[in-house]
Amino acid sequence: MHTSRRSLLQAATGLALVRAKGAGMPLLPTVKLGKYEITRLIVGSNPLNGYCYALASLSEHMREWFTPENVCRVLRRSQEAGINAFQFSYRERAMADLKRYQDEGGDIQWILLGGGPMKDRPELIAQVAKLKPVGIVHHGGVTDERFRNGEMHKVEEFLKRVRDSGVLVGLSTHRPEVVEYAEENNWDLDYYMTCFYQFSRTEDELRKMLGELPLGYVFLEKDPERMVRVIRQTKKPCLAFKILAAGRLAETPEKLEKAFRFAFDNIKPTDAVIVGMYPRFKDEVGENAELVRRIAARPS
Amino acid sequence: MATSRRHLLRSAAGLAGGLALARNSTAGQEAAPGALPTIRLGSHDVSRLVVGANPFGGYSHFNKLFDVHMREWMNEDRVLETLKSCEQNGVNTWQFHYSPQTLGAIRRHHKEGGKLQFLVLSEGELKRNYALIPEVARMKPIGIVHHGGVTDERFRAAEMYKVHEFLKRVRDSGVMVGLSMHNPLVMEYVESKNWDLDFYMTCFYKISRTPEETRKECGGKLPLGEVFLEDDPENMCRRIRQTKKPCLAFKILAAGLLTNTPEEVEKAFRFAFENIKPADAVIVGMYPRYKDEAKENADLTRRFGATES
Numbered sequence A: 001m002h003t004s005r006r007s008l009l010q011a012a013t014g015l016a017l018v019r020a021k022g023a024g025m026p027l028l029p030t031v032k033l034g035k036y037e038i039t040r041l042i043v044g045s046n047p048l049n050g051y052c053y054a055l056a057s058l059s060e061h062m063r064e065w066f067t068p069e070n071v072c073r074v075l076r077r078s079q080e081a082g083i084n085a086f087q088f089s090y091r092e093r094a095m096a097d098l099k100r101y102q103d104e105g106g107d108i109q110w111i112l113l114g115g116g117p118m119k120d121r122p123e124l125i126a127q128v129a130k131l132k133p134v135g136i137v138h139h140g141g142v143t144d145e146r147f148r149n150g151e152m153h154k155v156e157e158f159l160k161r162v163r164d165s166g167v168l169v170g171l172s173t174h175r176p177e178v179v180e181y182a183e184e185n186n187w188d189l190d191y192y193m194t195c196f197y198q199f200s201r202t203e204d205e206l207r208k209m210l211g212e213l214p215l216g217y218v219f220l221e222k223d224p225e226r227m228v229r230v231i232r233q234t235k236k237p238c239l240a241f242k243i244l245a246a247g248r249l250a251e252t253p254e255k256l257e258k259a260f261r262f263a264f265d266n267i268k269p270t271d272a273v274i275v276g277m278y279p280r281f282k283d284e285v286g287e288n289a290e291l292v293r294r295i296a297a298r299p300s
Numbered sequence B: 001m002a003t004s005r006r007h008l009l010r011s012a013a014g015l016a017g018g019l020a021l022a023r024n025s026t027a028g029q030e031a032a033p034g035a036l037p038t039i040r041l042g043s044h045d046v047s048r049l050v051v052g053a054n055p056f057g058g059y060s061h062f063n064k065l066f067d068v069h070m071r072e073w074m075n076e077d078r079v080l081e082t083l084k085s086c087e088q089n090g091v092n093t094w095q096f097h098y099s100p101q102t103l104g105a106i107r108r109h110h111k112e113g114g115k116l117q118f119l120v121l122s123e124g125e126l127k128r129n130y131a132l133i134p135e136v137a138r139m140k141p142i143g144i145v146h147h148g149g150v151t152d153e154r155f156r157a158a159e160m161y162k163v164h165e166f167l168k169r170v171r172d173s174g175v176m177v178g179l180s181m182h183n184p185l186v187m188e189y190v191e192s193k194n195w196d197l198d199f200y201m202t203c204f205y206k207i208s209r210t211p212e213e214t215r216k217e218c219g220g221k222l223p224l225g226e227v228f229l230e231d232d233p234e235n236m237c238r239r240i241r242q243t244k245k246p247c248l249a250f251k252i253l254a255a256g257l258l259t260n261t262p263e264e265v266e267k268a269f270r271f272a273f274e275n276i277k278p279a280d281a282v283i284v285g286m287y288p289r290y291k292d293e294a295k296e297n298a299d300l301t302r303r304f305g306a307t308e309s
Helices: A005-012 A015-019 A056-065 A068-080 A092-103 A123-129 A140-148 A152-165 A176-184 A203-210 A223-233 A253-266 A284-295 B005-012 B016-031 B064-073 B076-088 B100-111 B132-137 B148-156 B160-173 B184-193 B211-217 B232-242 B262-275 B293-304
Strands: A030-033 A036-039 A041-044 A085-089 A109-113 A135-138 A168-173 A191-195 A238-241 A272-276 B038-041 B044-047 B049-051 B093-097 B117-121 B143-146 B176-181 B199-203 B247-250 B281-284
Touching: A036 A041, A041 A068, A041 A284, A056 B064, A068 A092, A068 A284, A085 A092, A123 A135, A123 A152, A135 A140, A135 A152, A140 A152, A140 A168, A140 A176, A152 A168, A168 A176, A176 A191, A176 A223, A191 A223, A223 A238, A223 A253, A253 A272, A253 A284, B044 B049, B044 B093, B049 B076, B049 B293, B076 B100, B076 B293, B093 B100, B132 B143, B132 B160, B143 B148, B143 B160, B148 B160, B148 B176, B148 B184, B160 B176, B176 B184, B184 B199, B184 B232, B199 B232, B232 B247, B232 B262, B262 B281, B262 B293
Parallel strands: A041 A085, A041 A272, A085 A109, A109 A135, A135 A168, A168 A191, A191 A238, A238 A272, B049 B093, B049 B281, B093 B117, B117 B143, B143 B176, B176 B199, B199 B247, B247 B281
Antiparallel strands: A030 A036, B038 B044
């Protein structure tokens, strides 16, 4: 990547976002989620929280850059680029950032992942539902752990609480078997969040599978094919995430386009993707929106 | 990693380098760390911790995003400050790849009173143009080393005669002759041929596998990105212990993958010094953007790398 000193300085001062073209673009192609029209590109929140799924230093860089001001800038830029939904995990700071954005006039729809304290404090579900998210989703990492431990009754209990709260009910997972399990048991839920990569495997599971243990988070090349099979099998909408393998497939414009193309060629026309964005050095929001506009339009 | 908001704000304002490194210096003076344990490399005493150069050049071995972060922060002033901090913590040698930037930095380091010895890796133009070898040798490095990625590539392509030719030219230049590799089989080959060289640079991880080679080793599966396999260090350490020549082990922290907790870093240093020979050293790249890596690494080397006198 040849990044000029000038563009680095501009990015450092937040000018990259201002400079980005395409203010006020038409809405991206949408899918229905209950009564809501949701763009097929949803802005995710892992980079906002410094979850880079790689190295501690890179996480620090992300946390450093994502001040409340920059979170709001990214959301504003997302709406300008035609995105109308934001997915994030329940945290005090995230809720404060959303409120700040709304107070500044932002009106993005939002989908809440029941991570952090919500995992163990289901009474928070009703409280948060009053703030009118599109839906509340059981956290994927927790789902996988509970599936491994034979504790899916806890997941179901969470989903029932969400149903009772009146917002849409979502279930997130990194494991295709979880979708199969929920479908077989005819669980009462509205949509899935489906990770393209099963990076919740334990070290022992990886050693058994590969005969070796790669260090760090392991994103296996063929995982997306396994997940998109179950995505196509369920009639419920799926929001696919980690389609860029936490940045590993964003090294060149060609790879980036290939990853978006694979996603939209392999999910259903009623599905969408969630992509975390870190527009520190380039206009990722505009780039991703442009790709989705080009690749994901449904035939009318 | 707990980094205070205040520290981050200072960093964002471009002050991080100055402050973090100033703290290093102060800490160094207070703790009076003294010299690190050393090994002999020809006529040179080399500290068992050698500072590397990958983060200085933005080679994160993770992704381009992190590369850009590194390049943005590591301007020449910060490179110089990092080198100074290393020196204050007892490191006496810098290993870097050949480039106008690194050569400029070592000149400036010496001009400003720094005393670091240095080892040059044949990156860039030096990789292609062997006529540059005598010119580099005139700068009086400890040695010139054939680049590891190129070594592995030439080993795969059965072109080791090219590597041999390079090493002969280095020998003729009068400086020490080094050979770098990520593939332990290279050392087996070179030792069996009794090549005329003085030391090896040995990567703990065989990151030069092709995707096909990785699939073959991982049960047909391919992990994305650069792949650092858990068992690789043991494979390389076996070779390191078999050769009588000094080895400079690098990527002992798996390009940062083993730095998520202080315990992880300590474990990696302990493993390295327990598994290389007493006559060997380690090379560690440093990016002291958020913490005092020079001091941390030097302290660990002092704890685990002390050799019996």
